[in-house]
Amino acid sequence: MTEDREARDIRIAAMNLLARREHARAELLAKLSRRFSDATAVAAAVEQLAAEGLQSDERFCEALVAMRTRKGQGPVRIRLELQERGICANLIDSHLDESDSDWVELAREVYRKRFGAAVATDTKDPKDRARQMRFLQYRGFTGEQIRRVLER
Known part of the structure; x- marks a missing residue:
């Protein structure tokens, strides 16, 4: 009983x-x-x-990817959070690859929100450029995505 x-x-x-x-x-x-x-x-x-x-782990994964993308987080950071929550790698890969997000465009949008329209290549100071790169890296974008945003 x-x-x-x-x-x-x-x-x-x-x-x-x-x-x-x-x-x-x-x-x-x-x-x-x-x-x-x-x-x-x-x-x-x-x-x-x-x-x-x-x-459903699949539904959870889908919801978390959508929520974190809306918050301006990149695929590296989202992947890490999903791994911490016990989601298998195959499911993570499928949702990050299937996601509607164009990661480079999202990185550009996050960059514009934080730093305005000026691009890091317009900045002569390497410290500013490094700071901007660290910001995008913290947000979870890959080196390739960051490079594409900053080289326009």
Whole structure:
């Protein structure tokens, strides 16, 4: 009787988390494991939710890529965050490659927002150029994308 109740409590807790936002399977397992002691029941509940389509790593990945892209973050930073949340490399690759974003154009937009219309090549000071490159690198853009933005 108590096992049924705990299983029900785990499912309710998991559904409450998923109602707020998408969660990766590993992330959901970690959160529920901190709250409930029966690791087998937690794993079974998460597996059942995934089988029912209520939890999906693919949907989570899609949502996170879209959200981070809207915030002006590049593919390197997004990839790292997805890896930290336990998403497999194949799924990450497919979503970053499929994403509608033109990463160079996004990098240009982020650059314009931060530094205005002036391009780093217009700047004679190498310190300014390095600062601008570090900013784009921090945002998660690749060296090639940064080079294309700054060389216009």
